[in-house]
Amino acid sequence: xxxxxEAWVGDTFPTRNEVGRRFxxxxxxxxxxxxxxxxxxxxxGEESVTTLADVHGLPLAIAAFAxxxxxxxxxxxxxxxxxxxxxxxxxxxxxxAELLAKAIERLNLAKTEGTADGSQEGKDLAMAATVGxxxxxxxxxxxxxxxxxxxxxxxxxxxxxxxxxxxxxxGRLGNNLWAFxxxxxxxxxxxxxxxxxxxxxxxxxxxxxxxxxxDSELEFYQQQKFLxxxxxIRLASGLEARYIAAExxxxxxxxxxxxxxxxxxxxxxxxTSTSASAVLKELLRQKAIDFWLEAKKMGDYRRNPxxxxxxxxxxxTYYKAGVGDVGSQHCWPVPDAExxxxxxxxx
Numbered sequence: 001x002x003x004x005x006e007a008w009v010g011d012t013f014p015t016r017n018e019v020g021r022r023f024x025x026x027x028x029x030x031x032x033x034x035x036x037x038x039x040x041x042x043x044x045g046e047e048s049v050t051t052l053a054d055v056h057g058l059p060l061a062i063a064a065f066a067x068x069x070x071x072x073x074x075x076x077x078x079x080x081x082x083x084x085x086x087x088x089x090x091x092x093x094x095x096x097a098e099l100l101a102k103a104i105e106r107l108n109l110a111k112t113e114g115t116a117d118g119s120q121e122g123k124d125l126a127m128a129a130t131v132g133x134x135x136x137x138x139x140x141x142x143x144x145x146x147x148x149x150x151x152x153x154x155x156x157x158x159x160x161x162x163x164x165x166x167x168x169x170x171g172r173l174g175n176n177l178w179a180f181x182x183x184x185x186x187x188x189x190x191x192x193x194x195x196x197x198x199x200x201x202x203x204x205x206x207x208x209x210x211x212x213x214x215d216s217e218l219e220f221y222q223q224q225k226f227l228x229x230x231x232x233i234r235l236a237s238g239l240e241a242r243y244i245a246a247e248x249x250x251x252x253x254x255x256x257x258x259x260x261x262x263x264x265x266x267x268x269x270x271x272t273s274t275s276a277s278a279v280l281k282e283l284l285r286q287k288a289i290d291f292w293l294e295a296k297k298m299g300d301y302r303r304n305p306x307x308x309x310x311x312x313x314x315x316x317t318y319y320k321a322g323v324g325d326v327g328s329q330h331c332w333p334v335p336d337a338e339x340x341x342x343x344x345x346x347x
Contacts, residue, residue, distance in 0.1 A: 001177075001187065003332075004297040005311050006288075008319060010213025010220060011186035021318050023327030026336035035078065035335050041070035042083040043091070049106065050085065061113035061125050068106035068129065069235070072136050075099035076299035079331040082338070082345060090342040096302075096331075100140040107132045128159035131236035134244045139299055147249030153241035160232035174229030177293060181222050186214040189221040190319075192310040196289060201266035203289050217320060225293055234294055243287045247280065255279050262286040277307065285309040305330060 001007040002020045009020035015030040024031050045067025052060045067083070074081040081099045082091035094102070107129040114126030130153055137146035163175040170179065180187035189197075189206040197204040205224035213220040226233065246255045252274075259271050259282050266289060273279050284300055284307055291297070301308050312318075314328035339345055 001293055004301060005190060006193070006293055006297060007223070008188040008190045008218060009186065010188040010215050010218045011184070012215045014323070016186070017318075017320065017323045020320075021324060021326050022312075022314075022329045023324060024329060024332055026333045026339070028335070031332055032335040032337060034332075035338065038070050038074045038077075039082065039084075039091075039338075042067050042074065042081075043085075043087060045070060045106070046083050047086050049109070056113060056116065058114070058117045058119065058122050058125075061110045061117060061122060061129075064106045064113065065110035065125050065129055065132075068103045068110055068136075069132055071099050071103035071106065072132055072139075073295065075103060075136070076139060076302060077332050078334060080334050082334075082342065090344045092344045093346045097140060100136045103136045104133055104140075107136065124159055127153060127157055128236040131157075131159070131241050131244075134241060134248075135299070138244050138248050139303060143248040147245050150241040150245035150248065153238050155238040155242060157236075157238040157241070158234060159236040161235045162232050163230050165229035170229050175226050175231045175233065177223065177226045177233070178229050178231060181226070184214055185209070185211075185220055185222075187223060188213050188218050189223050190310070193292065194221060196266065199267065201268075201289065203266060204292055215320075223293060234291075239290060240296070243283070243290075246283060252276060252279055255283050259283055259286055262290060280304065281307040281309065302331060 002009045002016065003022060009016050011017065013030065015028045018024045018028050019030055045063050048063035049060065049067060052063055071081070071083060075096050080096070081094050083094070083102065084091040110129040111126045111133065114122040114129065116122070130149060134146045134149035134153070137149060164173040166173050177187065193204045194206055197206055207222045207224050209220040209222050211220050212218065242258060246258050250258075256271060256273070256279060259279070263269070263271055263286065271282055273282070284304060287300065288297055288308070288310060301311065312326045314326065316326045318324060318326050
């Protein structure tokens with residue numbers, strides 16, 4: 001959220017302002033934490049898939065699903081990545097294309113095993129995996145494949161990540177967007193998104209806390225989309241699949257129809273244009289509103305860096321004085337610790 005300007009950094013940590021500035025040093029500790037979570041999830045999934053190879057059904061579907069989405073998020077966020085076959089054997093350096101191919105492989109396995117299991121949980125995992133496959137195909141440039149895959153997802157489908165409010169384990173089990181809204185008070189809703197809410201768009205909700213954020217500099221505007229440590233976050237949905245299909249293979253008329261459907265939700269007027277780039281930009285703008293704070297915008301930016309709304313251009317002035325200007329990174333560097341300590345990464 002900080003990197004994609006879905007939130008401003010109301011924090012004093014230099015590492016967090018580096019994320020907000022898109023000027024991340026490889027030694028950045030905040031970035032290393034994200035990397036650690038994703039590589040741990042991917043490696044645990046890979047090890048579990050190997051262990052459960054002969055145990056078909058829901059357990060194998062869950063393992064493959066977790067690995068597939070971890071790799072997909074890694075591919076969208078980091079410039080490169082890795083996945084180990086087990087905790088004792090560090091994985092090799094993988095390009096974005098290789099990460100996406102591996103994600104598609106694992107999500108296809110999750111889809112197959114979830115479908116074969118036949119339970120409602122298995123079917124839901126299979127459909128969420130289908131959305132993930134389409135998302136990865138689009139990110140990999142396979143537009144025809146993405147459009148076909150996305151078309152199989154029911155419009156009403158929704159799959160949420162569940163969180164728990166366990167006071168002893170909130171950092172591990174809780175919704176951390178809420179943590180940075182309450183205990184840390186450093187996830188600040190930016191002016192562009194506040195303007196949408198002020199204009200009556202129900203997809204963006206915030207509250208003026210009438211105090212400064214943790215940095216004692218920015219006014220603390222709290223997000224109100226997720227209201228507790230146990231608030232679920234949408235991971236996959238029919239709405240996302242519709243956006244994927246529209247971007248990947250939809251005609252201009254189809255794209256405009258989806259745009260105007262979503263503009264109506266936000267209380268905006270009808271959009272018309274004969275410019276393909278203008279239509280795609282508006283489609284991505286509506287998607288940025290619909291999936292605000294849901295980890296979709298970084299991937300959209302990687303595909304369409306010149307068509308993003310609510311996003312600072314490279315090498316412009318940062319919104320906080322004294323910490324430097326905005327950089328020009330289009331993805332996150334692999335942490336220095338991974339490169340130095342992983343002999344298989346290829347330094």
